[in-house]
Structures are given as structure tokens and as C-alpha cells.
Amino acid sequence: MSQAFEGDTMNLNAAVNAEDMRALARSALPRIAFDFIDGGVADEEGLAENRAAFRRHRLVPRYLVDVSRRDQTVEMFGSRYASPIGISPMGIAGFFRPGADLMLARAAAEAKIPYIMSSASCDSIESAMAEAPDTTWFQLYGTKDPSIVEDLVRRAAALKVKVLVLTIDTPIIGGRERNIRNGFTRPLKLTPGIILQGLMRPRWTLDFLKSGGVPMMENWKPYSAEKDASSVADLYGSQTPAPAQTWEVLHLVRRLWKGPLLVKGVLHPEDALICAKAGADGIIISNHGGRQLDKAPAPLDVLRDIRASVGDGMELIVDGGIRRGSDVVVALCLGARMCTFGRPAMFSVAAAGQAGAAKLLRLMRDEIDMTLAQIGCTSLDDLGPHRLTSSSHAALHA
Numbered sequence: 001m002s003q004a005f006e007g008d009t010m011n012l013n014a015a016v017n018a019e020d021m022r023a024l025a026r027s028a029l030p031r032i033a034f035d036f037i038d039g040g041v042a043d044e045e046g047l048a049e050n051r052a053a054f055r056r057h058r059l060v061p062r063y064l065v066d067v068s069r070r071d072q073t074v075e076m077f078g079s080r081y082a083s084p085i086g087i088s089p090m091g092i093a094g095f096f097r098p099g100a101d102l103m104l105a106r107a108a109a110e111a112k113i114p115y116i117m118s119s120a121s122c123d124s125i126e127s128a129m130a131e132a133p134d135t136t137w138f139q140l141y142g143t144k145d146p147s148i149v150e151d152l153v154r155r156a157a158a159l160k161v162k163v164l165v166l167t168i169d170t171p172i173i174g175g176r177e178r179n180i181r182n183g184f185t186r187p188l189k190l191t192p193g194i195i196l197q198g199l200m201r202p203r204w205t206l207d208f209l210k211s212g213g214v215p216m217m218e219n220w221k222p223y224s225a226e227k228d229a230s231s232v233a234d235l236y237g238s239q240t241p242a243p244a245q246t247w248e249v250l251h252l253v254r255r256l257w258k259g260p261l262l263v264k265g266v267l268h269p270e271d272a273l274i275c276a277k278a279g280a281d282g283i284i285i286s287n288h289g290g291r292q293l294d295k296a297p298a299p300l301d302v303l304r305d306i307r308a309s310v311g312d313g314m315e316l317i318v319d320g321g322i323r324r325g326s327d328v329v330v331a332l333c334l335g336a337r338m339c340t341f342g343r344p345a346m347f348s349v350a351a352a353g354q355a356g357a358a359k360l361l362r363l364m365r366d367e368i369d370m371t372l373a374q375i376g377c378t379s380l381d382d383l384g385p386h387r388l389t390s391s392s393h394a395a396l397h398a
């Protein structure tokens with residue numbers, strides 16, 4: 001059930017795109033929380049580059065094609081989804097709105113698209129699977145103690161999670177300078193500045209206090225001797241990132257997990273090939289939304305090289321900077337099967353609960369639909385480089 005407040009709903013009615021959701025979140029959250037979601041690393045070049053990559057492509061419309069019926073459904077790993085979009089995994093969502101993980105899970109289930117729950121979420125994978133068994137995927141990181149990652153895989157298998165995602169792009173945590181400036185540390189020190197931010201966003205602060213303050217990382221609770229939220233978070237922080245991990249973690253997960261396996265955070269075509277050889281079923285091409293290596297390329301810019309490297313056998317998903325349905329269409333033209341996005345989903349749910357997330361997903365679906373109509377395309381199968389100016393003129397005029 002949506003937990004949008006009346007005020008949320010009024011604002012939500014006025015939102016017409018993903019950027020509006022960001023604006024709503026900016027006015028709902030204290031700066032320390034908004035910046036945690038919004039920020040990248042260092043000079044935030046990677047963050048900007050993710051958007052710039054989409055701006056470099058133009059779709060060329062084709063007219064006088066019957067587009068009265070348009071189909072944007074997509075099949076992946078034996079399931080049909082209503083749109084070629086999904087929600088990227090994001091940790092500590094409950095900090096931005098209590099219950100946010102399950103709101104995202106339910107909104108995705110209603111929209112019939114994948115929601116990738118982070119193992120660093122606040123609600124548990126057990127509760128997400130109880131609410132949204134057909135559309136919830138599960139993401140995990142390698143852990144210093146391999147028995148934890150093994151147990152997370154075992155739990156996902158016992159719950160019959162459809163797709164498992166192993167994120168490999170976090171040998172260490174990137175330098176997130178907004179967080180350093182804002183004093184987003186653990187444990188959080190309540191400086192006068194942070195208290196003032198809380199007073200300026202009373203609804204968020206009240207929600208935060210009512211729910212008991214620092215949210216529990218439910219997936220990790222079983223592994224901690226002390227069961228309070230702070231001790232569980234400490235354990236998480238001591239186990240991830242695991243800088244000594246190697247490709248062995250992928251081999252381990254592949255041995256234990258019999259279902260579809262995606263590797264998230266791949267940018268180099270040779271790493272993509274290693275994933276393929278290790279038996280991964282697909283890749284989420286991602287630079288963690290510009291939150292790890294600031295000089296990393298935009299995922300869109302390495303998509304074609306990765307497709308060329310792994311061939312047609314692997315599912316490729318692009319994540320990072322997707323803010324419009326037309327961005328999704330561009331990525332599909334360049335060889336992706338699906339796109340996922342993070343921040344827009346977190347902003348919508350933080351600002352307006354499940355209703356916010358549901359509206360964002362509707363807007364994205366409608367934009368994909370409008371884009372298909374405008375380019376004279378009735379099915380995702382008809383997308384390809386020939387629809388873009390950046391392919392050659394020869395191909396367009398052939």
C-alpha cells in the first residue's frame with residue numbers, strides 16, 4: 001500500500017518526468033540524504049558523462065508506418081516483462097523513507113518489471129519475495145568471509161529468486177566528496193548543521209525518528225551476534241568491500257547458483273569475456289552511477305564493444321544515466337536488451353512513497369511508447385543501429 005502523504009500526492013500530480021522526481025526529493029529530504037543519493041565521486045565527471053553519452057545519440061524518425069499498436073514487452077530468462085526497464089539495486093533505501101525497499105518491490109511488480117533488491121537493503125529478501133515473487137531479483141557483493149556470500153546465495157535459492165546479480169565494481173568505496181562535506185559518516189554525528197537540516201525537513205525527520213532512527217540492514221541481521229541496527233551495519237562495513245577478492249568470487253557464486261546469473265559493474269570487453277567464460281548469463285554494464293571511478297567510461301559508450309566481445313549469447317543490460325524513455329530506446333538500438341535506473345526510483349519513493357515509484361515507472365513506460373511511435377517502430381525487435389544518426393549515413397539511406 002502506498003504511504004504517500006496528501007502533500008506528496010499533490011506534488012506528485014505535478015511531476016511529469018524523472019527530473020521532476022529529483023526536484024520533489026530535493027524538497028523532501030535533508031541535504032545530507034539527498035546528496036547521498038544524488039552524488040557521484042570526485043569531480044562527478046562520470047556522473048555527467050553518463051548523461052552526456054545519451055545526448056550524443058539522435059534517433060531518426062521514420063514516418064508513414066502503421067504504429068497504431070506498439071509492443072514494448074521483453075523476454076528475459078524465460079519471463080516476459082511489460083517494459084525493457086528495471087530498478088537498479090540500491091542499499092539503505094529505508095534511510096530515505098521507512099519501508100522504501102518493499103514499496104519499490106511492489107511498484108515494480110505492479111508494472112511487471114524487475115526490481116533488483118540490494119543485499120544492503122533495509123527490508124529483507126524474504127519479505128520482498130513474499131510481496132513480489134515474480135519480479136524481484138537479488139544483488140550481492142563478495143564478502144571477506146566467503147561463508148556470508150555463500151549463505152546469501154543459499155537464501156536466494158531457497159526463496160526461488162529468479163535472477164541473481166553479483167556486483168564486482170566495488171574493490172573499495174569511491175571518494176564521495178559530498179558525503180564527506182556533509183558529515184555523512186558512521187556513526188552519524190549530530191552536528192548543528194545536520195540538526196538544522198532535519199528541522200527544515202520535519203516530515204522526513206519525524207518518519208526517521210518514528211521508525212527508530214538508523215534502519216536495520218535486515219539481510220545482514222542473521223550474520224551479526226549483536227542484533228541492533230548499528231552492530232549489523234558495522235558488520236556489513238567490516239565485510240564489504242572485500243578488496244582482496246578476485247574472479248574466484250564469480251566462480252564460487254556460479255558453482256552455488258543454478259539459475260540465471262548477471263554480473264554488474266563490467267566496463268571492459270575483456271572482463272565481459274571472462275564473465276561469459278565463467279558461465280554468467282548476462283552483464284549489467286555499469287559504472288555504479290558514477291559512484292566509483294570518476295574517470296570510468298559511460299556504460300553506453302562501451303556497450304557496442306562489449307556486445308562485439310561476447311557475441312549474441314549474453315544478455316546485456318545498461319545502467320547509469322537513464323532518465324528518459326528515449327534513453328532506453330537508444331541503448332536498445334546499440335545492443336542492450338534492457339536498461340535499469342537507480343536514482344530516479346530512489347527519488348520518487350523517497351518523495352512520494354510507492355505512489356511516487358509507480359508514477360515514475362508509468363512515465364518511463366509512456367515515454368518508451370511515445371518514442372517507438374515517433375520513430376515508426378512497433379516492436380523492440382525492430383530497434384538497431386540503423387535508427388541512429390551515429391551509425392553511418394550509408395546504412396540509413398540504404
Ligand SMILES: Cc1cc2nc3c(=O)[nH]c(=O)nc-3n(C[C@H](O)[C@H](O)[C@H](O)COP(=O)(O)O)c2cc1C
Pocket residue numbers: 036037038050088089090091092118119120139167264286287288289290291319320321322340341342343344346
Ligand atoms: C543510493 C544508491 C545506493 C546504491 N547501492 C547499490 C548497491 O547496494 N549495490 C549495487 O550494485 N549498486 C548500488 N548502487 C548503484 C546502482 O545500482 C546503479 O548502478 C546506479 O544508481 C545507476 O545509475 P543511475 O542512478 O544514474 O540510474 C547504488 C546507487 C545509489 C544511488
